[in-house]
Amino acid sequence: MSKVKSKKRRVIAWSIVGGIFAVILILVAVFGIRAAVHKKEPAEPWGSYAFDDGNKQFDLDLFPSLVVEDDSLKIMQIADPQIKFGSFTRDRKTMDLLDRAIAKEQPDICVVTGDLTLSVFTYDAFRYFCDFMEQRQQYWTFVFGNHDSQFDCSKYTICEMLKQYRYCLFDVGPSDIHGKGNFLVNIFRDSKSAENLQYSLVCLDSGMYPEAENVPLTDWVYDWIRQDQMDWYNWAVKGLKQCNPDVQSSMFFHIPIKQFADMYYIHELSVGNSVPQQVADKLPDVTVSDVKGVVRESDKKESEFVYGDDGYTVGIFYQGNAEGVTDHPDVFEYIKQSDCTKALFCGHDHVNNLKGYFDGIYLGYGLCCGYHTYPFFNNPLILKDKVLYNAKLWTDENGNQMEKGVTVIEVDLSSAAYGALTVTDRADSYYK
Secondary structure (H helix, E strand, O other), X not given: OOHHHHHHHHHHHHHHHHHHHHHHHHHHHHHHHHHHHHOOOOOOOOOOEXXXXXXXXXXXXXXXXXXXXXXXEEEEEEEOOOEOOOOOOOHHHHHHHHHHHHHHHOOOEEEEOOOOEOOOOHHHHHHHHHHHHHHOOOOEEEOOOOOOOOOOOOHHHHHHHHOOOOOEOOOOOEOOOOOOOOEEEEEEEOOOOHHHEEEEEEEOOOOOOOHHHOOOXXXXXXXXXXXXXXXXXXXXXXXXXXXXXOOEEEEEOOOOOXXXXXXXXXXXXXXXXXXXXXXXXOOOOOOEEEEEOOEOOOOOOOOOOEOOOOOOEOOOOOEOOOOOOOOOOOHHHHHHHHOXXXXXXXXXXXXXXXXXXXXXXXXXXXOEOOOOOOOOOOOOOOOOOOHHHOHHHOEOOOOOEOOOEEEEEEEEOOOOOOOOEEEEEEEHHHHO
8 A cells, every 4th residue: 555545544534533523522512501501590599489488478379270171180190201302213202102192181281290301402302392292282280300400401491491381380489498390280160269279289399319418329319308398388288278178189299208118018918928027017007008000110229129039129219218318208297187188199210100099198100101211221231130121021910011101190070079089001002
């Protein structure tokens, strides 16, 4: 090979390398600029109003509202879409599922119980979903998950974005309590007025990761609802009951509470299965009923009860499951004492769809709808032996492989059966 040709090839090779490096630098710069813009938050506390330790005057106008005409309220729970890039790749399967489900169910409102996105392009993913719902004139609301503001967007930017959409019934909530998006969506019959208040959806921010407690992310522990949020909840329920003493509500947040794990273990004992003695000794003496669904999430730490003989441990990643956490109120006890909230719905654990009554309160995981998240990753490179990457282990109680889908919640608003719940998981294939 001549020296001229050799030199030419080296020039071409270095040009290609340089071009790739330049593209990477441009992408990094673009991401950095976008992150700098979208990560901004006001220097002062921000929100829709100041709670002021409960001194704020309760007013129905503080909250989004929805007017219905029928004797029932149909809610579609959308759990963990985890949109990555919008119209690209497997996100299209997720949105196609939601498109068909909304068209068939015609829900009064959809509730996204967190992790709407898991993306380095958070802002664009949110825009994509908001535009999707707006085009369908579908009312919806949203609570933050642990991934929604993890990358290039702050909660402030997301909240400001959601304000722009007519069909998004969202509110930032108080400026002086933990989290963003602590609010009610109040349901009225025929017209919005105190005497027509029928029902309420309580939406809470269950946080992300307990960085303040110095808990490593690799411990697979998550944040928790704080005491000031429960104080706000008591204030909100008191205000609702001033309008309608018999009003009921459902609560929505992302990360489950410990009672989901208690319900699972109590049910296991009731059907004759064994559980670790150290777990059984700590279970509360309460009644569980109508329990269905499965818990198939790996706990990733291999430290809890082994499910059957398949070698995979149970994972219910409830709030504040770490030693030394502080300000961890018993959310369930507040719900019980309120005599208002009769059901609680969450997401977070994609491979769990456990549902049932725990001490008279309905607890339900929403069926995961996101095709761009586990356990349906294609060609995984790591952790192949874990449930995270093994879809065949996601089976229901009859051994049938579960599908992605949505959860449909119907609430009876008639005087004869007020508050009665019908909760159904609808698999993707149901809408085809």
